[in-house]
Amino acid sequence: MEHTVKAFDEDITKLRGLIAQMGGMAEVAVQNAMDALVKGDDALAEKIIADDKKLDALESEVDKLAVRIIALRAPMADDLREVIAALKIAGVVERIGDYSKAIAKAGRQIEDRKKFGPLTLVPAMGEIAAEMVHDAMTAYAARDAVLAREVIVTDEKVDNFYESIFRNLVSHMVENPSTISSAAQMLFVARNLERIGDHATNVAEMVHFAATGAYPVDADF
Amino acid sequence: MEHTVKAFDEDITKLRGLIAQMGGMAEVAVQNAMDALVKGDDALAEKIIADDKKLDALESEVDKLAVRIIALRAPMADDLREVIAALKIAGVVERIGDYSKAIAKAGRQIEDRKKFGPLTLVPAMGEIAAEMVHDAMTAYAARDAVLAREVIVTDEKVDNFYESIFRNLVSHMVENPSTISSAAQMLFVARNLERIGDHATNVAEMVHFAATGAYPVDADF
Numbered sequence: 001m002e003h004t005v006k007a008f009d010e011d012i013t014k015l016r017g018l019i020a021q022m023g024g025m026a027e028v029a030v031q032n033a034m035d036a037l038v039k040g041d042d043a044l045a046e047k048i049i050a051d052d053k054k055l056d057a058l059e060s061e062v063d064k065l066a067v068r069i070i071a072l073r074a075p076m077a078d079d080l081r082e083v084i085a086a087l088k089i090a091g092v093v094e095r096i097g098d099y100s101k102a103i104a105k106a107g108r109q110i111e112d113r114k115k116f117g118p119l120t121l122v123p124a125m126g127e128i129a130a131e132m133v134h135d136a137m138t139a140y141a142a143r144d145a146v147l148a149r150e151v152i153v154t155d156e157k158v159d160n161f162y163e164s165i166f167r168n169l170v171s172h173m174v175e176n177p178s179t180i181s182s183a184a185q186m187l188f189v190a191r192n193l194e195r196i197g198d199h200a201t202n203v204a205e206m207v208h209f210a211a212t213g214a215y216p217v218d219a220d221f
Numbered sequence: 222m223e224h225t226v227k228a229f230d231e232d233i234t235k236l237r238g239l240i241a242q243m244g245g246m247a248e249v250a251v252q253n254a255m256d257a258l259v260k261g262d263d264a265l266a267e268k269i270i271a272d273d274k275k276l277d278a279l280e281s282e283v284d285k286l287a288v289r290i291i292a293l294r295a296p297m298a299d300d301l302r303e304v305i306a307a308l309k310i311a312g313v314v315e316r317i318g319d320y321s322k323a324i325a326k327a328g329r330q331i332e333d334r335k336k337f338g339p340l341t342l343v344p345a346m347g348e349i350a351a352e353m354v355h356d357a358m359t360a361y362a363a364r365d366a367v368l369a370r371e372v373i374v375t376d377e378k379v380d381n382f383y384e385s386i387f388r389n390l391v392s393h394m395v396e397n398p399s400t401i402s403s404a405a406q407m408l409f410v411a412r413n414l415e416r417i418g419d420h421a422t423n424v425a426e427m428v429h430f431a432a433t434g435a436y437p438v439d440a441d442f
Contacts, residue, residue: 063430071297071301080292081288084288084291087308088284088308088312170405173398174398177394180391180394180401181391184387184390184391184394188412
């Protein structure tokens, strides 16, 4: 039994390591996507799109390891909940990568960016979203329910940011019809950042699930 | 042993029933969201938003049942893969509900809809997306890898639809600055339909995972 427990702990450590790796890549993807957008760095945008495949591969690795752990170690109660939470968190983090990829793609379609004012609207929102991803993954690694709660609260800030950016972009479109196509891409960037905030919040809610076996009452995913 | 196998089969049947129920609700949510959008039916939009909570609750029920099945029945190999796939599919179907909710919310913000031409652009795309959800869930229920493949192929059609609607909406914005705010909402509707197609594709790819233990090589989630 001693041996089995030790083997399970090793497996879980590996599983958590994979999730931490995914979280780090997702956080970098958000930051890089904003950099590529603001600077018009197409090479960086290409890199984000290519790197997303690594996130997909890691998620698949998490799935396989989780299945192996459950099959070989037959974990019970809290241990089983932790493996299930890892499976779900891997899926959410992979989607954060997808949203970053979408931001990178939108950025490549912004025309005449030197004269395109709305670029200055989103970086602050991007920073908060990336920070939410970072804090959600930290809360996961540390099983920190307090930090998880902070992430859930911050989501409202991102939602408000989004609303004001949306209004700004619509006015900009009305005043600058020639930039409507680029402004539409910026609408998607803001929307994707808002979704990244939602998904970081989902991770925070799942940290709660892993710790307590129940989603917070205000969970919405 | 006979008893355990029978109990497991009963559990799996219940799990698949919950997923089928989620799939049915998600398909209806997509159709209702498009109806509410086109007809400007705010009451229906409210209903979609309220019903989404049921999908969230069903997902949480699937999670709990899956954990209970794994803990009590200790399924192996294919059986375990099926339980894991159910967990992941429930998460994806719940997100299809979220996208439908987003479409319903966008629809409520379309102004002066009688004169708003772009409303006619999306219903055909909505039908294909709803059909993809239907077929993906049918493929899951029937473990039908061929139908799953068809869903994956159809996704390209939805993507092309989205590209052409995006171009149409941008031209419409340029020509009708007074409707830009409504047209921006339509951009989100088209984008959400495109995401619904992606998620139906993910379910189809997971049907493949449940059947074979591997994602298709062209999987992208």
